[in-house]
Amino acid sequence: MEPSPSSPPPEILNLDSIRALKILGKGATGTVFLAHDVVSLFAVKLVHKSSSSSLRRARWEIEVLRRLSVESNQNPFLPCLLSTFESPEFFAWAVPYCSGGDLNNLLRRQNDGVFSSSVIRFYVAEIVCALDHLHSMGIAYRDLKPENILIQQSGHVTLTDFDLSRSLKKPTRPQFYQPDPGSKKNRSFSRWISPETESNKTGLKKPRSARVNPITRRKTSFSSGERSNSFVGTDEYVSPEVIRGDGHDFAVDWWALGVLTYEMMYGETPFKGKSKKETFRNVLMKEPEFAGKPNDLTGLIRSLLVKDPNKRLGSNRGAVEIKEHAFFAGVRWDLLTEVLRPPFIPLKDDVELTVGGFDIREHFEKQRMMMTLSASPSPLTSPSHVCHKNDPFIDF
Ligand SMILES: Nc1ncnc2c1ncn2[C@@H]1O[C@H](COP(=O)(O)OP(=O)(O)OP(=O)(O)O)[C@@H](O)[C@H]1O
Numbered sequence: 051m052e053p054s055p056s057s058p059p060p061e062i063l064n065l066d067s068i069r070a071l072k073i074l075g076k077g078a079t080g081t082v083f084l085a086h087d088v089v090s091l092f093a094v095k096l097v098h099k100s101s102s103s104s105l106r107r108a109r110w111e112i113e114v115l116r117r118l119s120v121e122s123n124q125n126p127f128l129p130c131l132l133s134t135f136e137s138p139e140f141f142a143w144a145v146p147y148c149s150g151g152d153l154n155n156l157l158r159r160q161n162d163g164v165f166s167s168s169v170i171r172f173y174v175a176e177i178v179c180a181l182d183h184l185h186s187m188g189i190a191y192r193d194l195k196p197e198n199i200l201i202q203q204s205g206h207v208t209l210t211d212f213d214l215s216r217s218l219k220k221p222t223r224p225q226f227y228q229p230d231p232g233s234k235k236n237r238s239f240s241r242w243i244s245p246e247t248e249s250n251k252t253g254l255k256k257p258r259s260a261r262v263n264p265i266t267r268r269k270t271s272f273s274s275g276e277r278s279n280s281f282v283g284t285d286e287y288v289s290p291e292v293i294r295g296d297g298h299d300f301a302v303d304w305w306a307l308g309v310l311t312y313e314m315m316y317g318e319t320p321f322k323g324k325s326k327k328e329t330f331r332n333v334l335m336k337e338p339e340f341a342g343k344p345n346d347l348t349g350l351i352r353s354l355l356v357k358d359p360n361k362r363l364g365s366n367r368g369a370v371e372i373k374e375h376a377f378f379a380g381v382r383w384d385l386l387t388e389v390l391r392p393p394f395i396p397l398k399d400d401v402e403l404t405v406g407g408f409d410i411r412e413h414f415e416k417q418r419m420m421m422t423l424s425a426s427p428s429p430l431t432s433p434s435h436v437c438h439k440n441d442p443f444i445d446f
Contacts, residue, residue, distance in 0.1 A: 061132065061133035061134070062133060062134070062135060063094070063132075063133035063134055063135035063142055063143065063144050064087075064133075064135075065135055065142065065409075065410055065411055067087050067088075068085045068086065068087045068094070068410070069085060069086060069087075069406065069407025069408060069409065070083040070084065070085045070094065070407050070408050070409070070410050070413065071083075071084045071085065071086060071091075071406065071407045072084050074093060075152075077211065079097050079104050079107055079108065079213055080095045080096055080097040080098075080104075080108070081095070081096050081417075082094070082095045082096075083095075083096065083410060083413075084147060085144070085407070085410065086407065091147045091149075091399060092132055092144045092145065092146060092147050093144065093145050093146070093147045093148070094142055094143070094144050094410060095111075095142065095143055095145070096140055096141070096142045096410060096414060097140060097141045097142075098139065098140050098414075098418070099138070099139055099140055099141065105141075107213035107214075108141040108213070109141070110212070110213060110215070111143075111211075111212045111213045111215075112131065112134055112141065112143055114189060114212040114215055115129060115130065115131035115143065115145065115212065116131050117187060118130055118131070118187075119131045123183075123187060125179070125180060125183040126179075126206060126386075126387045127176045127177070127179055127180035127183070127206065127207050127208060127209065128180050128183060128184070128208065128209055129145045129146055129208050129209070129210060130145065130146065131143060131144075131145060132144040132145060132146065139414070139418070140414060142410065145210075146202075146208070148200035148201055148202050148203070148208050148210075149201075149202070149203045149396045149397075149398070149399050150200065150201025150202065150203070150205065150394060150395075150396035151200070151201060151396070152196060152197050152198070152199060152200050152201070152210075153173065153196040153197075153199040153200075153201065153207070153314075154195075154196035154197045156201060156394060157196060157313070157314060157317070162317065163317035164314065164315060164316060164317045165314045165315070165393075167315075167345075167347050167377075168393075169314075169393040170311060170314045170315060170347065171377065171378065171381065172389070172392060172393055173199070173207060173314065173393075174307070174310075174311055174314075175378060175381055175383070175386055176206060176207045176386055177194070177199065177207060177209070177307065177310070178307070178369050178372050178373060179369070179383065179386060180207070180208075180209045181194070181209075181303050181304075181307065181369065182368065182369035184209075184215070184303075185220075185300045185303070185368060185369070186220070187220075188217055188218055188219065188220040189212075189215050189216065189217055189218070190215060190216050190218050190298075190299065190300050190302060190303060191209065191212070191214075191215050191303050191306075192214045192215055192216055192283060192302055192303065192306075193211055193212075193213075193214040193215070193283060193284065193287075193306075194209075194287060194303055194306035194307060194310055195284050195286075195287050195306070195310065196310060196313065196314075198210050198211045199310075201394060201396060203395075203396055203398070204392065204395075205391075205392025205393070205394055205395045205396070206386075206387060206392055214283070218299055218300065283302070283306070285326055285329050285330070286309065286319040286321060286322050286329060287305075287306045287309050287310070287319070288330070288333060289301070289302045289305035289306065289333070289359070290305075290333055290334050290357045290359075291359050293330050293333055293334060294334070298359065299359070300364075300365075300368070301359040301360075301362050301364060301365045302359075303364075304354050304362055304363060304364035304365065304372065305354060305355065305359070305362060307354055307364075307372075308338075308350075308351050308353075308354025308355040309321070309355070311347070311350065311351050311354065312338060312351050312355070315347060315348075315351070316341070320332075320336075320338035320339070320355065321333045321336060321338070334357070338351065338352070338355050340352075346375070346376045346377040346379075347377050349375070349376065349377065350363070350372075350375050350376075350377040353375070354372075363375065
């Protein structure tokens with residue numbers, strides 16, 4: 051996984067000149083801090099080099115961000131890399147701060163836990179553009195879920211968390227990437243989502259479900275290949291071909307988009323079972339259920355949630371097929387960022403940039419000491435057991 055030749059050299063993140071204000075989120079691999087220097091606020095992700103898999107994932111995530119920072123690769127719905135830092139114990143890197151939190155929180159804050167179809171159209175259109183851009187770079191995202199969709203200060207979305215993404219061979223079909231279909235009328239989106247409520251202002255999000263355990267235990271590398279055989283994703287968003295271990299390509303992202311759109315419409319995912327096994331059985335066997343009359347939105351979801359990846363919307367001509375769907379009639383794809391009033395605009399963070407905060411390295415040291423203490427082997431436990439027990443990616 052060599053950096054691509056066109057990647058800009060990363061700026062060095064100077065940990066001496068920044069202070070962290072709070073933890074924005076904790077995931078399977080890292081901790082994300084809101085940090086500041088005297089000039090600006092940004093997000094810093096810190097990943098322990100505790101295992102070879104977290105090391106590999108962090109390196110890969112930095113590499114994807116680096117590629118996204120090349121001027122010709124920048125996209126309004128994808129982040130760029132501001133700076134990086136590496137010590138013998140950890141990686142840290144800074145990306146722009148998204149003050150609106152994630153789409154999961156926003157969805158849960160709605161009175162009935164769902165979005166209207168015009169709001170769904172706004173968010174899905176931007177996500178389609180982000181995925182289209184990644185695919186055009188030969189990257190399958192593979193971890194689409196509301197927790198990984200962040201809201202920028204402007205109200206537009208940014209995808210985050212690229213550690214499960216994968217470099218695949220770019221589609222070579224000539225019709226795959228065509229100019230945006232465009233259309234006559236621009237669409238206006240009214241601002242109707244209530245601002246942040248008190249109950250959700252604090253507290254870290256808890257991921258809804260852990261990453262799935264590897265079922266196909268084939269070792270994978272991140273080198274380019276046409277299809278990937280690794281087993282990754284989040285239970286409720288995993289596609290049938292991933293569960294079957296058939297090998298998968300960019301169509302896994304269109305499946306996950308179907309699950310996400312369904313969740314935005316109904317407030318719950320379509321295949322969730324009482325257990326992981328039941329969820330997977332549903333993904334493989336069950337057709338999604340739609341309350342109410344069929345319409346363009348349910349039609350879009352249905353065509354994304356086609357079990358056969360070769361018949362799924364997007365599998366033949368990529369994002370163009372999705373953009374042409376009747377649900378998006380009237381959307382000016384080239385003007386998405388010009389929409390003046392996205393559905394939700396975050397309140398401005400009122401932060402004094404010269405004072406306050408804590409040192410990220412001190413925080414890291416404390417965490418490490420606590421981890422060391424809690425992982426001290428009891429006389430009855432073998433060291434290898436302690437070391438591997440909690441690493442969900444040990445076989446990835
Ligand atoms: N740029 C950002 N601005 C604001 N919040 C962010 C930013 N990046 C990440 N976060 C918050 O931190 C959370 C965890 O980030 P991220 O998903 O990158 O970490 P992770 O360790 O890779 O998690 P996962 O277990 O999902 O892989 C996000 O869901 C989000 O709430």
